[in-house]
Amino acid sequence: MTITLTRTDPQGADREALVTFHTSARFPFHVRPQPTRVDLDRAIDRGAFRDDEHDSWWLDDERLGRVGLVVLEDLQDPAPLLDLRLAPAFRGQGLGVPALRAVTDHVFRTMPDVTRFEGQTREDNTAMRRVFLRAGWVQEAHYRESWPVEGGAPLASVAYGVLRRDWETGRVTTFAWDAVTLDD
């Protein structure tokens, strides 16, 4: 599976496609699982898909065509943040790992100031958590009760990251949690 990235044109040719992509699907692990047209119009107008801090790309599979979308945030920082979404028809087929690898390659190849790349997901999003690990990302945090859930109690947010030097070498740098305890 070869996934390529095509930059979106949110204020122009891709506006309607961005609205349709989000409103025709459910994203059960996102804070807004079923975004509306109003949500999308507002997001596009405020630059959530492209401004100084944000950018976005369609994910195109060589065989299947357009399978998803990735949005990056915090692009003025050396550690941008990922939001990766496959359309429902393309979930559960092993596309998550090649998609994340393609996005990671794109970030480190085209953004020389980026030293690390980050992503967070809800604790029960097992598919995304496995995709992070299979793509060589490392879990770095577990924020208790920090993920708002519509109509329910908040869940934990789990944070993953990949370092530029790991991407360059193909190694996965792990770390000891080195917790300070009161037992000693």
Ligand SMILES: CC(C)(COP(=O)(O)OP(=O)(O)OC[C@H]1O[C@@H](n2cnc3c(N)ncnc32)[C@H](O)[C@@H]1OP(=O)(O)O)[C@@H](O)C(=O)NCCC(=O)NCCS
């Ligand atoms: C999350 C997402 C990118 C994962 O990609 P995917 O191609 O659907 O994932 P896969 O089918 O390859 O599943 C990845 C792994 O999780 C496992 N898995 C999938 N659903 C699971 C579930 N409900 N419980 C346990 N394991 C599950 C798969 O068996 C696979 O295991 P493997 O690592 O042994 O192969 C995709 O489903 C998606 O876009 N979902 C909606 C948006 C979203 O939640 N994005 C995350 C925001 S950062």
